[in-house]
Amino acid sequence: MANYFHSVTLDEEKCLGCTNCIKRCPVEAIRVHQGKAKIIEERCIDCGECIRSCPNHAKVAVTDALERLAAFEYRIVLPAPSFFAQIREEKDIERILQALLNLGFDEVYEVALAAEVVSYMVGKYLATNNYKKPLISSACPAILRLMQMKFPDLLEQVTPIMTPMEVAARLAKEGAVARTGIPYERIGAFFISPCPAKVTEMRQPLHVKKSAVDGVIGATAIYKDVIKQLAKVKGSTKGLRRATSRGIGWGYLTGESRAIGTSSSLSTGGIQNAISIFEEIERGELKDVDFIEVQACPGGCVGGPLNMQNLFVARVNLKNMITKYKAKDAYFDAKQLKRFYEQDHFWSTERVEPRPIMVLDDDVSKALFKMERLDAITASLPGLDCGACGSPNCRALAEDIIRGSAFDTDCVIKLRERVKTLAEEILDLARKLPQTMAKEQPATGKNDDGKDFSSA
C-alpha cells in the first residue's frame, strides 16, 4: 500500500533522537536515523505505545479538529464509553453528554448504546455455534492490524460484525435523516476517541468499504473544552443518556465479554499478551473458549493513549457509573435487537486481509540466502540490543542491513572495534622506522622475514 495513512506521526521539532520509542514499539516499526525517529509506515499498527513512551512528547496522533464541524449541516458527537471515565469530578453521564453538545453539536449518540447492539449480535452469533472457535473480537483496530501482519491465518476467526463506533455512526445518521430530513451526506458524525488506531480505522476501515464516521477527535484534544462546558451545565435533566451498564462497560477490559454474556470467554489487554494468546490459538489451544476479547491497551479502552486519566482511576470511575445505569433499562428492546441481527446492516462487508510485510524476498531460494546472511550478521553483532544504532535490537539491525537501510558500522561497538584495529595498525606503523634511521638492530639480528641482515 503506497499511501498508507497513519494517525501516529512524529513532531520532528520535539524529537531529540533518543531511542526510547524504538525499544518500546511492539512491532519494531520505528528507527532513529539522522537524529530523528522514523516510523516505518507499513509496519505501524497505530497502537500508540510510542505516544506513551516518548519522554519529549514528540509522537502525536493526527486527529480531526472541532473546526471540521463547519463542513456539515447537522453534527452528531459519538463519545466512546471510556470518555465518561475521564472526568474525575463528574459522575453524571447526562451532564457530560450535555457538555459535549455545547461544543457545537446538534446531537449526541453514545457509542455505548451501539455497543449494546453489537453485544447482542455477537452473543446471538456465538449461540449459532457455526463459527471457528475461539471467535476473536473485531473491536480493537490496532489488534486487527497486528493480526494482518503476524497472525494472518487467524483473521478468519474475527467476528464479522462492525465495531460499536461504526454502528453508532450509522444508527445516529439514519435516525437524523428520518427526523430532520437533512440529506445523509450533510450529516457529520464525530467520534471522541481514546486512541489513534480509530482515526486510521475511520480513514482506512477494515470491516467496511467506507466508514460512516466523518471525523475522529482525540479525547485529549477536547478535554479542556468539555471541562469548561461542564461548569456551565446546570443540573441534570435532559434525558440524553440512553446507554446502560451493558454498553458503558465496553470502556474497560472484560466489559465487552460481560456484555456479550457468553459463559466461556477470555479477556486480554496489552499487545504482548495478545501475541501470546494468538500463538496459543494457532497451536490449536483454547478451543474450549468461545470468545476472545482482545485489546491492544492494557486495561482496555480506558488505557488508551489519548486519554488523560490514569487507567486505574478511570476504571473505578467507569465502574461507579455502571452500577448507576442498570442494564434492565435498555433503550433497545429484544425485538428491535433481533431485527438488527437479522438485517445485514451491521455485519461487516469486507474481509480483513493479510498484510505479510515481513518477507525477506518473494523468491524462497533468495529468501533462504538472505536468511543465512541475516543469521551471520546477527552473530557478528555484539548482542547488547542497546539501540544506539537506531534499530531496536541487534537482530533488527541485521534485518535492516539485509534490506539495505543500514550498515554494520551503525553499530557503535562494531565501529569501536574497527577504530581499535585501525589505531593498533597506526601505532604499529608509527613504531616502524626506515632502516636509515633505525638505531638498534633486533636482538636476534634477524629481520622480520627471518633473513639475516648480512645477507640482505
Place this chain on the structure above:
Amino acid sequence: MSSGAPRHVIEFLIREKDFLSAGESASKTKKALQQLGLKAEVAKNSAIIVYEAAMNVVIHAISGKLRVVIVPEEVSIVAEDVGPGIPDIELAMQEGYSTAPHEVREMGFGAGMGLANIERCSDELNIKSEPGVGTVLEARIHLKQKDDVR
C-alpha cells in the same frame, strides 16, 4: 555461508521441565518461516510440530535438540532426545494416550495429543526410539512450489 544450495537451519536446545522453551522455539520458527515467505499454513503447522516435539522432550526426556531445516522443497523438523524412549510407538500415536506424570497433567499439558498433532501437521513422520536411550522424531512438510510459497 551463501555458497551451495539455499538452506536455512534453526536449532534449539531443550531441557527437561523447561516449559517456556517449547513456546519460544515455536514462535521463533514461525517468525523465520514467515520471513522466508512460506504460506501461513506451513508456518503454523511447523510451529505446532516444533512446539509439540519440544513439549515431549520437556515432559518426558532429560534433554534434547531440535533442528529445523528449510530448503525450497521442504521443511524438516528433527527432534533428538536423551530419555526413556517410547516402548510402543503405535500406542503413543493414539489421541489421548499419555504417560505424562500427574503434576504435568495438572499444569494442563500432557493430554496425549502431542504425537497425533504432529502427525496431523506433517506430510511425513518418522519416529525411531530405543527404550532407555532416547527418541529421534523426524517430521517433514513438503512445499509444493506454486502453492505453499506465497
